[in-house]
Every structure is written in C-alpha cells, then in structure tokens.
Amino acid sequence: MKTPLVSKNRAANELREQANKLRAELMDASVQFTAEEVEKRTADIRAIEMRAAAAAEFTADAEIARQGGDEGLVRVDANSPDFAGMQGAQDEVRRELKRGFRNIGAYLRAVAKGPSNATEAECLKRVDLMTRTITGSTNGGEYLLPLTQVPEIFSTANTQAGMFQLARRYNVPGRSLRIPYLLQDEGTSTLNRPMAGKIANVTIVGEGSAKPAREPSFGQRVLTMYKYAAITEFGDELLGDDFTGELPSEVTSAVGGQAINKINEDITIDGTGSSQPLGAFNTNNTALIKVARATANTFTAADMFSMYKQHTVGPRSVWMISRYSLPALYALQTTNNTMVTFLPNLRDGAPATLLGLPVIVTDLLPTLGTEADIALVNPDFYAMGLRQALTVESSIHYKFTDDITTYRFVARAGGIPLPTSTFAYKVDGSGNKVMPHSPFVVLDEPAA
Numbered sequence: 001m002k003t004p005l006v007s008k009n010r011a012a013n014e015l016r017e018q019a020n021k022l023r024a025e026l027m028d029a030s031v032q033f034t035a036e037e038v039e040k041r042t043a044d045i046r047a048i049e050m051r052a053a054a055a056a057e058f059t060a061d062a063e064i065a066r067q068g069g070d071e072g073l074v075r076v077d078a079n080s081p082d083f084a085g086m087q088g089a090q091d092e093v094r095r096e097l098k099r100g101f102r103n104i105g106a107y108l109r110a111v112a113k114g115p116s117n118a119t120e121a122e123c124l125k126r127v128d129l130m131t132r133t134i135t136g137s138t139n140g141g142e143y144l145l146p147l148t149q150v151p152e153i154f155s156t157a158n159t160q161a162g163m164f165q166l167a168r169r170y171n172v173p174g175r176s177l178r179i180p181y182l183l184q185d186e187g188t189s190t191l192n193r194p195m196a197g198k199i200a201n202v203t204i205v206g207e208g209s210a211k212p213a214r215e216p217s218f219g220q221r222v223l224t225m226y227k228y229a230a231i232t233e234f235g236d237e238l239l240g241d242d243f244t245g246e247l248p249s250e251v252t253s254a255v256g257g258q259a260i261n262k263i264n265e266d267i268t269i270d271g272t273g274s275s276q277p278l279g280a281f282n283t284n285n286t287a288l289i290k291v292a293r294a295t296a297n298t299f300t301a302a303d304m305f306s307m308y309k310q311h312t313v314g315p316r317s318v319w320m321i322s323r324y325s326l327p328a329l330y331a332l333q334t335t336n337n338t339m340v341t342f343l344p345n346l347r348d349g350a351p352a353t354l355l356g357l358p359v360i361v362t363d364l365l366p367t368l369g370t371e372a373d374i375a376l377v378n379p380d381f382y383a384m385g386l387r388q389a390l391t392v393e394s395s396i397h398y399k400f401t402d403d404i405t406t407y408r409f410v411a412r413a414g415g416i417p418l419p420t421s422t423f424a425y426k427v428d429g430s431g432n433k434v435m436p437h438s439p440f441v442v443l444d445e446p447a448a
Contacts, residue, residue: 391411
C-alpha cells in the first residue's frame with residue numbers, strides 16, 4: 001500500500017530517521033529526562049523535520065511519482081469523448097471489485113495488509129488509477145486530484161412549521177377519540193346568543209314569574225387516527241461501502257422528518273376530511289372564514305385588518321404565511337406610501353409580530369395570490385391526535401435473497417377543527433349571525 005507523503009529523496013529519508021530515533025527515545029518510559037533535556041530534544045526533532053521537508057523537494061512531478069506515476073492516465077477535456085466514457089470505466093472497476101473480493105471485509109484487509117493474490121493486487125491497482133482524476137485546461141498541464149470522503153453526510157433539516165407544532169394535542173389510545181363540545185346553533189330568536197345560548201336563556205322576569213328554561217346541548221367531534229407509513233431499502237453493498245457510518249441514522253432522520261411533514265401538510269391545509277384529517281385551512285373546514293383580498297396577487301394592510309377583525313383572537317393566535325408572501329409583507333403600506341408602524345426597522349430582520357401576533361413562515365401554504373397564502377389561526381381550536389409516535393424498524397429478511405435491508409416507518413395521527421361553524425355573539429331576527437368570527441381565517445382571491 002502506498003504512503004503518498006513519504007519522500008523518495010534519500011537525504012530527506014535519513015533526516016526523518018534521525019528525527020524518529022529522537023522521538024522514540026522521548027517515548028521510552030524507562031529513560032529519565034530533565035525538563036531542559038526534553039525541551040532540547042523536542043527542538044532538535046522539529047529542526048530535523050524542517051530540514052527533511054526542505055530536502056524532499058516537493059514538486060508537481062515528484063507528487064505524481066509518489067502517487068504511482070502517470071501509468072494509465074490520459075488528458076481529458078470537457079468535450080472529449082473520453083470524458084463521456086469515464087462513467088463506463090467506473091462501472092467496470094466496480095464490477096471488477098465485486099469479482100476480486102468476496103465482501104467488504106476482504107477488500108479492507110487487502111487495503112490494510114496488502115493483497116493476498118494477483119487478482120486482488122490488480123483490483124487495487126485499478127482502483128488506485130480510477131480514484132485519481134485528471135483535469136485539463138487550455139493553458140496545458142495536468143493535475144492529479146485524490147478523491148476523499150468526509151466522515152459525515154451533508155444534509156439539511158426538512159421539517160416544516162405548521163399545525164403539528166401548534167395544535168391542541170391529544171393522546172389517543174384507540175382508533176378514534178370523541179371530543180364533546182357545546183352546540184352553538186343560532187336559531188331564530190334574537191335572545192339566542194350562539195357563544196353561550198345553548199346553556200341558558202338569560203332574561204329579565206317579574207317577581208313570581210316563570211323563568212325561561214333551556215337544556216344544555218352538546219355535540220361530539222370524532223378525531224380519527226390514520227396510519228402513515230413509508231418503506232426505504234438499502235443494498236447491503238451500499239451499507240458496507242458507507243465509511244461515514246451515518247447512512248442509516250441520517251436516512252432515518254430524513255425520512256422521519258418527511259413523515260412528520262406529511263402529517264403536518266394534512267392537518268394544516270391539504271387534508272379534505274374524507275379518509276384523511278381535515279386541515280385547518282382546507283376549504284372543506286366549515287368553520288373557515290375566507291376574506292376576499294383587496295388587490296389580486298398581493299397582500300395589503302387592508303387585507304390584514306379585514307382578517308384580524310374576523311378572527312377569534314386568543315393568547316396563542318399566530319399568523320402563518322408562505323415564504324413567497326414575504327415581499328408583500330415587508331412592503332405593507334397604509335396611505336401616501338407610508339410604511340405601517342409595526343415594521344419599525346426592517347434592518348433588524350424579518351418582522352416577528354404582526355398586530356401583536358407572531359408571524360410563522362412555512363412552505364406548507366401556497367404561493368402569493370392563492371387562497372390561504374396568508375392565514376390567521378387560533379390553534380387552541382384545532383385538535384390533533386397521536387396514537388403512535390413515529391417508529392422505525394428494519395429487517396434483513398424481507399428481501400434477504402436480494403441482499404437488501406428494509407426500513408419501515410410508521411406513525412398514526414389525525415386532526416380536526418373543534419368548531420363546526422363560525423362564532424358570533426348575537427343573531428338577528430332571521431337567524432343570521434351578527435359580526436361572525438372564527439379561529440380559522442384565510443386570505444382568498446378578490447371578490448368577483
């Protein structure tokens with residue numbers, strides 16, 4: 001096995017040998033040294049190694065020679081036919097490795113201790129040639145670039161913000177959970193107040209007169225759990241060639257994050273309520289209020305105020321917006337090109353609040369100008385259930401004959417808005433709600 005940084009210069013090698021002898025003496029625990037002696041020998045070692053490096057005369061040609069010479073190497077231009085054939089050459093090397101070594105352990109032993117036969121020696125030579133890449137330039141010259149692998153896998157977090165992080169959370173031991181709620185049907189009487197009218201009918205009565213009676217009425221919301229699952233498969237060769245040691249855990253994290261994202265997408269906006277959760281901002285949510293935007297394909301201060309006035313504000317209310325709506329948010333104005341007062345200093349970064357409520361940017365919502373690109377939600381009115389947190393299991397038996405290890409991801413979850421309609425404190429004589437509001441408000445397309 002080659003050691004590329006060992007000099008072929010005789011003088012340099014002799015100097016390094018002197019330094020190694022001095023280092024070995026210092027490492028001998030049976031020999032006693034004073035502090036001054038240790039300091040002097042350490043300085044001598046450093047000086048000798050500096051002389052060796054100078055004597056080695058590292059040059060481009062010398063480095064090519066140390067990496068095994070230029071045997072089998074060709075100059076390749078980007079437009080050369082040889083460039084397109086490099087992938088085929090790599091595939092051939094992979095096939096030769098599989099023929100030459102029984103498994104990854106045999107390959108590692110050959111690399112560490114040397115080949116045990118001519119076939120292994122030839123395979124290692126081919127690999128050494130392939131792992132050195134030649135690049136050419138119009139100015140001439142060739143460069144050998146050793147290919148290396150860092151000991152970790154580059155990745156980015158993929159978890160999105162949504163109702164999964166905000167909703168009222170329930171642990172559901174069974175297939176479904178029934179959540180009682182107070183019925184708020186408005187009826188036709190002006191004395192019926194939907195926000196509390198089904199509990200009591202409070203009015204003024206005379207002494208000794210009959211008091212109005214009302215029996216409280218309750219309904220039930222059924223929170224159903226749905227099974228989310230995914231399968232990921234790895235060839236045993238891929239796992240064996242993973243020198244980082246992070247492949248299974250990294251893929252588990254990536255696929256697990258996407259499983260959470262799928263649940264989040266459904267309970268936030270995509271779920272229709274038919275054989276799946278009902279999303280808080282989905283058009284099928286009967287408690288949803290859609291505010292027609294003042295101007296198409298933008299978000300204005302007038303839109304913001306209209307949404308706020310119809311929102312059932314609570315201590316956990318938040319704005320949720322698409323990232324492509326941010327430019328419109330930053331440019332909010334009232335009149336005469338006056339920036340709104342709640343963006344005091346855009347140089348400090350993205351606004352954290354809007355009318356006193358936090359702003360959450362998420363990729364779960366659609367782009368600017370589409371229904372629900374801007375949303376205002378009170379998450380205390382949305383129920384999310386977890387029957388089973390995300391579990392990951394692996395098996396080598398499912399596709400044992402194909403040398404494949406299978407990973408299975410399973411989670412059981414569901415979500416549903418708690419109210420079935422909007423709220424209002426009063427109704428008129430015809431039973432229509434006066435000044436309705438809702439925990440779920442979204443910006444819609446302009447009115448026709």
